[in-house]
Amino acid sequence: MDLSNGKKLRAVCGALLAGLLITGCASGLGGGTYSRGEARRTMVVQFGSVESVRAVQLEGTKSPVGTVAGAAVGGIAGSSVGGGRGASIATVLGAVAGGLAGSALEEGVTREQGVEVTVRLDNGQYLAVVQEDQGENFMPGQRVRILRDGGTTRVTR
Known part of the structure; x- marks a missing residue:
């Protein structure tokens, strides 16, 4: 042809x-999105309070x-x-x-809006996590969970 x-x-x-x-x-x-490989894996859970939130740009593929x-x-x-x-x-x-x-x-x-969430953990340590902005609207002072599996860290409510 x-x-x-x-x-x-x-x-x-x-x-x-x-x-x-x-x-x-x-x-x-984002904090609520998991890959298939992350299913059925043990994650360490820590708790803390949001210190600050700032918008960032996640580069595209x-x-x-x-x-x-x-x-x-x-x-x-x-x-x-x-x-x-x-x-x-x-x-x-x-x-x-x-x-x-x-x-x-x-x-x-494929570029995405992201968010950098700085959290003060209950043990006094500070963490900053960058993830896709999925409308979770984190606010300073809000209590959150930090989930870690050794390779991925996310902030959720």
């Missing part, structure tokens, strides 16, 4: 968008999906420029530029 360059470009753009949407849905860095899809789109777009050797050079340049743009697009689309 022979597709024109316009149809190829639309097909690759659709694949790029679908990949970014799937990647964007793979979030879950940087998987090969955005880079590869962007390179494909850029390569196809570049291949339609010029003829002969010029088209080959434009294809390579389009692929490189598209890969960089696709990577930046993926990172931007």
Whole structure:
């Protein structure tokens, strides 16, 4: 099946968008979100009071999906420029530029709002935990739980 360059470009753009949407849905860095691997694991529970809360930005994902899809789109777009050797050079340049743009697009689309919660534990120790902001609205003075499993730490009510 022979597709024109316009149809190829639309097909690759659709694949790029679908990949970014799937990647964007793979979030879950909040206090109430657990991975499958965290299920049925023992966690240490500590209690304390919120000292301060500040908004932070969690960087987006940087998987090969955005880079590869962007390179494909850029390569196809570049291949339609010029003829002969010029088209080959434009294809390579389009692929490189598209890969960089696709990577930046993926990172931007999957970026999340986060929160840094500083907690004073009942033993007097201070902890700061950064997690996705899932609308928990932590307030100074509020009692919270700190959950730790050796690799992950989260703040919950």
